Amino acid sequence: MTIHTDFAAAIGNTPLLRLREASEATGCEILAKAEFMNPGGSVKDRTALGLIEDAERRGLLRPGCTVIEGTAGNTGIGLALLGASRGYRTVVVMPDTQSREKIDTLRVMGVDIRLVPVVPFTDPNHYARVAKAMAETLNAAAPGSAWFADQFDNPANRDWHEAHTGAEIWDETDGKVDGFVCAAGTGGTIAGVGKALKARRAAIRIALADPAGSIFASYVKTGELVGSGTSISEGIGNSRLTANFLAAPIDQAWSIPDDESVPILHDLLHHEGYCVGGSSGVNVAGAIRLARELGPGHTIVTVLCDGGMRYQGKLFNPAFLREKAIPVPAWLDRALG
Ligand code: PMP
Numbered sequence: 001m002t003i004h005t006d007f008a009a010a011i012g013n014t015p016l017l018r019l020r021e022a023s024e025a026t027g028c029e030i031l032a033k034a035e036f037m038n039p040g041g042s043v044k045d046r047t048a049l050g051l052i053e054d055a056e057r058r059g060l061l062r063p064g065c066t067v068i069e070g071t072a073g074n075t076g077i078g079l080a081l082l083g084a085s086r087g088y089r090t091v092v093v094m095p096d097t098q099s100r101e102k103i104d105t106l107r108v109m110g111v112d113i114r115l116v117p118v119v120p121f122t123d124p125n126h127y128a129r130v131a132k133a134m135a136e137t138l139n140a141a142a143p144g145s146a147w148f149a150d151q152f153d154n155p156a157n158r159d160w161h162e163a164h165t166g167a168e169i170w171d172e173t174d175g176k177v178d179g180f181v182c183a184a185g186t187g188g189t190i191a192g193v194g195k196a197l198k199a200r201r202a203a204i205r206i207a208l209a210d211p212a213g214s215i216f217a218s219y220v221k222t223g224e225l226v227g228s229g230t231s232i233s234e235g236i237g238n239s240r241l242t243a244n245f246l247a248a249p250i251d252q253a254w255s256i257p258d259d260e261s262v263p264i265l266h267d268l269l270h271h272e273g274y275c276v277g278g279s280s281g282v283n284v285a286g287a288i289r290l291a292r293e294l295g296p297g298h299t300i301v302t303v304l305c306d307g308g309m310r311y312q313g314k315l316f317n318p319a320f321l322r323e324k325a326i327p328v329p330a331w332l333d334r335a336l337g
Pocket of ligand 1: 042
């Protein structure tokens with residue numbers, strides 16, 4: 001019998017799922033870590049724990065302290081739940097474009113949430129900069145009272161993924177893994193898993209699946225920071241190179257359009273019972289592309305980052321999908337149209 005004694009202990013060691021349709025369509029084994037099964041519902045529970053444990057070790061975080069972070073939502077949820085179990089207050093600064101469901105979840109958790117308009121990173125009103133400035137202001141008034149988690153550039157994010165997520169994937173596949181594919185927001189997942197797998201076998205292919213509009217894929221392909229188009233996915237893609245992304249050993253990259261990724265996540269729900277969010281669709285689309293490139297007989301691992309109900313009003317809303325020119329499956333129209 002395994003008893004997890006607190007919230008942190010229940011993070012990670014997620015099931016590795018075989019995705020049947022993607023595997024049958026490509027002749028490869030396409031496997032995915034069920035990150036939506038973490039206790040806070042996303043892969044970012046891992047990041048939150050990595051960042052908090054590192055700060056505790058360094059003496060930057062003591063009970064009563066205020067944790068402040070700029071986030072698309074999931075890291076905020078992980079930090080808030082860990083904070084509840086360890087005695088920290090949580091303040092989240094978040095772009096106002098993120099899903100209603102994530103915002104409501106944070107409110108229910110008692111998080112002090114500040115919604116800000118989307119502006120370029122160079123603007124002092126960018127959500128991550130607002131979070132950092134808020135921590136500095138609080139610390140100037142009362143030293144040590146606040147801590148800025150800094151998921152985009154803090155190496156503790158990728159280090160946790162290297163020590164845990166990457167090691168889990170190696171162990172669970174008995175080292176029989178030919179490629180790993182995922183999207184990047186901070187880059188913590190792809191950097192940590194990429195480093196862990198390459199250290200064990202350098203030939204393992206690490207590929208980035210990037211949403212339209214992000215500059216990451218163009219950077220990998222040409223070194224230029226160009227993003228074109230837009231995506232309804234949340235938490236992935238970026239307009240700048242983060243320290244965690246720059247540490248990732250990436251071999252290749254694709255820009256994945258929404259009309260490729262969203263139908264995949266609709267099928268995952270209706271044919272295989274996995275209800276996942278937009279970034280998971282991008283990840284599985286990338287895994288299929290890598291499988292087609294490598295040919296049948298290979299094993300490719302990806303990540304199902306969070307649950308689909310966090311985006312019900314977008315991903316499972318026929319009117320919203322039509323507005324974005326994304327195909328609406330007949331079953332969704334019948335259910336909600
Ligand atoms: N998917 C979702 C739903 C996320 O919230 C995030 C984190 N922003 C990611 C993927 C990307 O993970 P990472 O930050 O490790 O690159």
